[in-house]
Amino acid sequence: MSRNRARLVLGAGLVALVAVGGAAAVALARPGPTPQTAITIEIKYSHFEPATITVPVGVPVTITLVNTDPIDHEWIIGDDAVQQKHRTGTELLHPVRPTEQVIPADQTRVTTITFEQPAVWKFICHLPGHEAYGMVGVATIVR
Amino acid sequence: MRRLPAALLGASMALLVVAGPALACGGLIGPNGAVNLLRTTTLAAYHDGVEHYVTAFQFQGGGGAFGSLTPLPGVPSSVEKGGDWTLQRLIRETDPPRRAAFDLAAGAPAASGAEEIMKVKIDALDVTVLKGGSAEVGQWASQHGFRLPPDAPEVLEFYAKRSPIFLAAVFDADAAKERGQAIGDGTPVHVTIPTPNPWVPIRILALGKAADARVDADVYLMTDNAPALLPAPTGQNGMRLDHSEAASQSLLDDLRSDRGMSWVPSSSWLTKIAIDANAPQLSFDLAIDASGQGVPSYVQAGLNVPQVIVDQTTTIRALLAAIIAIGVLIVVLQLARLTAPRAATPA
Numbered sequence: 040m041s042r043n044r045a046r047l048v049l050g051a052g053l054v055a056l057v058a059v060g061g062a063a064a065v066a067l068a069r070p071g072p073t074p075q076t077a078i079t080i081e082i083k084y085s086h087f088e089p090a091t092i093t094v095p096v097g098v099p100v101t102i103t104l105v106n107t108d109p110i111d112h113e114w115i116i117g118d119d120a121v122q123q124k125h126r127t128g129t130e131l132l133h134p135v136r137p138t139e140q141v142i143p144a145d146q147t148r149v150t151t152i153t154f155e156q157p158a159v160w161k162f163i164c165h166l167p168g169h170e171a172y173g174m175v176g177v178a179t180i181v182r
Numbered sequence: 183m184r185r186l187p188a189a190l191l192g193a194s195m196a197l198l199v200v201a202g203p204a205l206a207c208g209g210l211i212g213p214n215g216a217v218n219l220l221r222t223t224t225l226a227a228y229h230d231g232v233e234h235y236v237t238a239f240q241f242q243g244g245g246g247a248f249g250s251l252t253p254l255p256g257v258p259s260s261v262e263k264g265g266d267w268t269l270q271r272l273i274r275e276t277d278p279p280r281r282a283a284f285d286l287a288a289g290a291p292a293a294s295g296a297e298e299i300m301k302v303k304i305d306a307l308d309v310t311v312l313k314g315g316s317a318e319v320g321q322w323a324s325q326h327g328f329r330l331p332p333d334a335p336e337v338l339e340f341y342a343k344r345s346p347i348f349l350a351a352v353f354d355a356d357a358a359k360e361r362g363q364a365i366g367d368g369t370p371v372h373v374t375i376p377t378p379n380p381w382v383p384i385r386i387l388a389l390g391k392a393a394d395a396r397v398d399a400d401v402y403l404m405t406d407n408a409p410a411l412l413p414a415p416t417g418q419n420g421m422r423l424d425h426s427e428a429a430s431q432s433l434l435d436d437l438r439s440d441r442g443m444s445w446v447p448s449s450s451w452l453t454k455i456a457i458d459a460n461a462p463q464l465s466f467d468l469a470i471d472a473s474g475q476g477v478p479s480y481v482q483a484g485l486n487v488p489q490v491i492v493d494q495t496t497t498i499r500a501l502l503a504a505i506i507a508i509g510v511l512i513v514v515l516q517l518a519r520l521t522a523p524r525a526a527t528p529a
Contacts, residue, residue: 083335085333109316109318109319109321109324109334110320145321164332169332172331
């Protein structure tokens with residue numbers, strides 16, 4: 040192999056290495072959150088998965104809540120005032136609304152919500168001790 | 183049957199209240215979640231292939247009902263009322279009263295998916311042995327009016343993977359009052375469990391407790407030989423070895439004379455483990471090798487369950503690292519080839 044050819048091969052190898060690494064880095068780069076209109080949230084070991092969601096404004100969003108735990112859970116989405124009301128509320132069970140779901144043990148609930156304004160809301164289970172245990176998620180509502 | 187002297191029992195009861203054993207190695211559940219407990223005391227003794235598990239439920243006043251879930255290493259052959267002084271006598275053995283006056287003063291204020299394989303009524307306690315996974319046991323609890331705390335799904339699964347046997351004890355405080363049980367009265371329960379090797383549920387003690395909550399408990403072990411323990415009670419891990427020596431003959435005689443304790447052998451090794459931990463520290467159970475082989479089981483300690491979470495990002499990173507490593511290797515090989523002296527060409 041001539042010296043020039045060897046240099047050529049070496050250069051090509053380095054270029055290929057940089058290209059592959061770059062491609063992998065691009066693949067790793069987290070894409071911007073894309074609003075979704077159909078989301079499944081699993082509840083396992085008293086945690087939401089995913090715990091962060093991004094949804095669009097003005098479009099019906101279908102959220103499927105799958106409770107795999109052997110205990111009941113809630114999924115209450117809303118602003119701070121809503122969360123505070125549930126945090127200090129006295130009624131253990133309350134009427135189900137699209138934004139306030141009770142998911143019995145090992146059951147699934149589906150709710151459809153149209154968010155009216157951009158906001159960052161939380162979704163929380165307010166059954167005793169559950170919020171402190173980490174049953175908190177964040178919903179980003181975007182245009 | 184030989185009875186303990188009244189004076190000894192009196193002092194023991196005073197110590198009992200000082201130590202405050204309310205419930206042994208069980209997670210308490212109530213209508214609004216877990217109930218905070220005082221210090222608890224348990225005896226887990228192992229002899230002739232049988233684990234004897236003695237615990238006490240203490241009436242602390244109030245009304246309604248509360249319950250307890252205790253994971254068991256196997257299906258019990260019997261669940262019965264425990265002896266009247268076994269736990270108190272153990273406490274006395276390892277923590278003898280220093281001054282009687284102090285003791286007296288301090289002691290003064292003192293249809294679910296789960297299969298029900300045994301039901302026993304002991305005083306105001308309804309004891310049910312359940313067989314089932316975490317889902318079934320959770321369902322059973324909710325059907326019986328108890329709300330499990332949020333950590334229950336993970337904790338129950340932790341146990342159900344190894345032994346899907348749970349002892350559910352429902353304490354009816356109203357029934358206790360009707361029976362004339364005074365605050366502080368304990369109901370001892372003796373569970374006999376044939377099993378190849380014993381283990382003691384420790385993690386369940388933290389059920390429903392906040393991250394900054396303390397867990398205080400005393401676990402007494404009686405084994406034919408000095409036991410090998412896993413995890414070893416280092417003190418740093420929330421378990422402390424407070425006592426480890428051959429049981430005294432007087433202790434064995436006293437225990438043997440209590441109700442249901444005739445199995446107590448003529449010699450035994452007594453170990454006392456003090457649980458003094460923050461709730462999150464207790465992520466394990468106590469495995470015991472009582473055979474003298476010195477090999478307690480990682481499975482029974484709950485330590486061999488890998489909690490490795492491999493997500494997509496981790497996988498891509500691993501792939502990227504492999505690609506880079508291969509690329510670097512190729513470059514190095516190529517450089518080495520270029521700088522190596524050429525072999526002589528045969529004429």
